[in-house]
Structures are given as structure tokens and as C-alpha cells.
Amino acid sequence: MIITEYAAKDFRNMSDVRFNPDGRTNILFGENGQGKTNIIESIWLFTGCHSFRTHKYQEMIKTGRKEAGVKLFYDTQELQNEASLRISSTKREFVLNGIQKDSPRRFLGEFRSVVFSPYSLSVIQNAPVERRRFLDIAVSMIKPAYVSHLIKYSKILANRNALLKQIAQGAADEDTLTAWDEELAKTGAKITLYRLSYVDNLAHVASEIYREISGGREQLKLEYLQSSRSDAVDEYEMTENIFMALQKNRNSDIRRLVTSIGPHKDDLSIQLDGMSSRSFASQGQQRSCALSLKLGEAYIIKNVSGEYPVVLLDDVMSELDRQRQGFLMEYLKDWQVFITCCDAGHFSKLQSCKIFRVENGTVTEV
Template sequence: MKITKLNLSSFRNLKDVEFFPDEGINVIYGENGQGKTNIIEAIWLFTGFKSFRTRKNSEMIPYNEEKYEISMDYFSENREQNIKLSSDISKQETYKNGVKMVSPRSIIGEFFSVVFSPSHLNLIKGGPDEKRKFLDIAISQLKPSYARMLSDYVRSVKQRNALLKNFNDTSYEYDMLDCWDERISTLGGKITFERLKYVDELTESAIEIYDGISSGKEILSVKYNQVGREAKNEEKEITDALCDALKKSRENDIKNKFTSKGPHRDDFEVILNSKNIKNFGSQGQQRSAALSLKLAEASLIKKINDEQPVALLDDVMSELDTSRQDYILNKLKDWQVFISCCEPTQVLRMQSGKSFKVENGKIIF
């Protein structure tokens, strides 16, 4: 998947920005507050019409204006295609190859990209819920049935919790608990199984990418933790282990009015040279690891869809040493990459690609 032309006619502080990216590396540089991240954010919107920075669509409308409008030509499925997005305060519209789509978010699945911004360091430094969210979004993208399963699971846990909240020790309530335990173990078993499978494949790619970034000096691994139960790998075993764990924790759950076991409590650890990187990794190592996970996510998208996602890397260069930066600038072959950075000397080390200077919402040629 390659973007051939971007037209950001009005978006945040960007005005009439039009450029033709390289099919390899594109470095977007400039001083703070000029519009670099805004360009990355605009490109990301084509993936699903949802920002990675804000939930509020209206924030992207330029100050004192009524709408934003962005358009992109890209090469996919062996032909040139176009997506145009526009939005005012109340409605979003999507056009694919000039035809208006039924729903603005039908765009999902047309254009693939992965974004890495400083906030994605939460993949390493953040709590378990942020890490689970990363897995859930990534798996749902590849397998829409997973998203449905997950929402059924979340609903079942909520209902079990509601039952625990007003528990009066009646036999009817115990029967109800049995029902929820069975439902939660069945759905939870499937979810954990999918997550384990995904983490396995992700790890395989991430190890390779991290090895490249660190020039073979450090070894990365990822471990999924089935919190509060024995680690199992097969769906049936996982389901049985969860069912057991729910039974064992029943008394406590009634006391605490909360379901304490299941994939909604799981976590994963990123390990570098046998130590948890969250506690022992340096800033550069943590950033390299988070980046490797994101790029590995892109490799898995490619495996399934046969299209290489575009990599959007916002501010990755700071905290990386020269050899790690060189890997990003020169070794991501076959990828179209957009990198934003402040320091233009980094640009000069590119062996190929294009660089664009952003100043006050415009690209300076």
C-alpha cells in the first residue's frame, strides 16, 4: 500500500498542503508546533476516520472554520485509488473513488496503516488495561468476529458483577452464577486463545525487528500472563482452567462484588535480555521495543491482507542512538514510512526517500 498524493486542504493548522510522497521513506521535519503531527494524524484518519489523539472530531476543524477536508491518492490492489474525508461539527462524509460511502466508517479495511506516537510508549510503560486494549484492537482489525466475541464477554462479566453486587445467598442466585461462569469461561477461553495466538505471531515478528533495531545486541520476548490461573495453550484447557479459577474465587468474588478472574484481568510483559523492560529498560530500549511491537503489528496485517500497511512514526527519533535511527531510515525496505522529527540533520543520513519541511501549517519546498 503506497500513498501517491496527499491533499490536506484544511485540517487543524494545515492549509492547502499538497505533496507527492516517496514510496519509501518520507521525513517530515520542522520546529515545534508547525503541523508535523497534524500531517501524521490526517494520514491516520484514512484508516478508520478516528484520530489517535482525540475523541473529538470537532477538534480537527481549523479554528474559525466550519469543516475539515482531506484527500489521498494511493496504490492498492494493483490500482490507483482515492479516499476523501470531510467533516463539519455534526457530520462526517467519506468518498471512495468519488463515490460517497453509506457510512463514514465503512472506510475501515480500505487503507491500512499503523501509527506510533509517543503515547504508544504505554505499550511498555502503561497498565494492563492499555496493553489489553492494544491486543484487542489489533486482533479485531484482523478478525472482526473477535470484536463481537469480546463485547459478548464484557457484557457477561458486567452481568455477573451486577449479580454479585446485590447477592443474597439464594439458590436461584447460585444457579445464575453457574450460568454466568459457564458463559464467561467459554467466551473467555476463546478470547485468551486468540490473544495467545496473536502474541505468539507478534513476538516472532517483533523479535526480528528489535534484533535489527538493536543490531543484534539485545533479545526481546513477550509473555502473555493468564492472571490468576494456570497457563494453558489449548482452547479447551484454557476454558477449563478459567472455569476452575472462577469456582475457586467465587467466595471472594461475592465478598468483593467483582469478577476477579478472566481475560479482562490479563496482561502481557515485554522482556529484554530476560528482564522486564518496564522496570529495567532504558528510555531508548523502551521506545525501541514499543516501536518493534507496532511494526510487528503491521507485519501481521500484511500477512493476512497481502498489503503492506503504511507506517506513521511520530517523533520516534528522539532518544534513539544513531545506529537505531539509521535502521529506521534505511532498513525498513518495502515499507512506505512517514517519520516526523524536529532535527533536520537526521534527514541527511537517508540513503533514499524524500524530506518535507513544515512551517506554520505549510510544506516549504
């Protein structure tokens, strides 16, 4: 997957930007607040996922304008594609090769990309919801149908939680929960199995990458932690186990008015040499963990789809030491990469590389 042309109109601080990226390395450099992340963000939106910065699309329209537009021409192995995105105050409109997609979700699996930015550290440092989000985005990038299970699940969960409140107030009978428990267990089992299979795959890839990044000093171990503590491997058994766990926790759920079992309560354990990376790892080790997860995600996309995803590295080079920077550049030498930084100096020696100066919402090749 290679972006051959990029254009943006009234997207954040960009009025009218157009450039032709290199098929490999692209350096976007400039001072703070000039628009580097804006470009990365606008490319990322073509994955069909929300921005990594905000869910408020209105913020992306240039101040004083009515709508924003971004266009990408990108090549896949079989096709030359033209994709455009229009954001107005009321809607987002995606068009791919002349066909309008009825929702951004329909873009999932069309344009594939992986972004690594300072926000990526939240996978290690923040609450389980960040790790579930990481897994959900990673899985939906290779299995777009997965998202429909997630949407269905969150509706069932909202209904079950509403019913818990009614039961606690004496407005509904406890038995009415059983039908929702069955539904939750059924869809929850599908989601859990998708995530388990993904983590199984990622655990191998990411620990190998971590070994190389760290020079073999520590070992990275990933494990999917299920709130239902099920050890089932097939869908029937998994559904049964989640259902049983829901039954077991029913009274406390009614007391606490929340559903305590299911994939919305699961977590991804990320350990270094058997210790939690969240509380024991140093800043540098945490960064290496997050980088290993992201590169692992990119590698899996490439393996499953046969296409190299576009790699977006926002503001991360300066945070890595020389050895890690070297590893990253070597690892990604066959990928199309967009790297933002304040100083392009040490990239000028690279072959097959274009360098762009980003200044006050404009982009100039140097």
C-alpha cells in the same frame, strides 16, 4: 499500500492542505506546534481505529469551523482507492471508493498502517490496559472480525459487573451469575486464543528485530499472561477453564464488585534477559522494545495481508542513536514511511525521498 495523494480541509490547524507523497520515504519537518503530528494523526484515522491522541473528534475540527475533512488516494496491489473522512460535531463519515461505511469500524482492514510515536512507550511503561490495547489494535488490523468479539465481551462484562452489585445488595440471586459466566467464558476464550496466537507470532518476529537493533546484547521475550492461568489450546477447553476460574473467584468478585478473571485482566509480559522491561530496562532499551513491537506488528501485517502497511514515525528519530536510526531506515527502505522531525538535515542524502516543510498548518515540498 501507498498513499499517492493527501488532502485535508479544516483538520486541526490545517485549512487547505494537499500534497503528493513519495512512494517510499517522506520527511515532514518543522518547528514545534506547526502541524506535523496533525498530519500523522489524520492518516492514522483511516485505519478505522481511534486517534492515538484523543477520543474527542470535535477537537479535530479547526477552531471556528463546522466540519473537518481528510482525503487519501492510495494504491493497493489490485486497486487505486479513494478514501475520505468527514468529521462533524455529531458524526464521523467514512467513504471508500464511493461507498459509505456505516461505522469507522468497517474501515478496519481496508487501510493498514502502523504508528510509532512517543505515546508508543506507554506499552512498556504503563498499566496492562495499554498492552491489551496494543494487542487488540494489532489483532484487529489483520482480523477485523475480532472487534465484534471485543464489543460483545465488554457488554457481557458490564452486565456481569452490574449483576455483582445487585447480588451484593441482596437484589439478585447468586445463581443468576452462571448464565453470564458461560457467556463471558465463551467470548473470552475466543479473544484469548486470538491474542495467544498473535503473541506467539509476534514473539519470534519482535525478538529477532530487537536482536538486530541492540546488536545482540540482550534478548527480548514476550509472553501472554492469562488471568485464568489456563493452558488450553482449543476453544472448548479454554471456555471450560475460564468458566471454572470464574466460579472459583465468584465469592471474591461479589465482595469486590468486579470480575477478576477474563481477557480484560490479562497482560503481555515484555522481558529483557528475563527482567521486566517496565521496571528494569533503561529509557533507551524501553524505546528499542517498543520499536521492536511496532516493527513486528508491521511485519505481521505485511505477511498476513501481502501488503506493506504505511509506517508513521512521529517524533522518534531524534530519540534514537545513530546506529538505531540507521537500522530503522535500512529496515524500512521498501516501505512507505512518514517521518516527522524538527530538522530534516540528515535525511537530505536519502534516495527516493521527499521532504516537506510543515509551517503553521501548511505543507510545502522543498
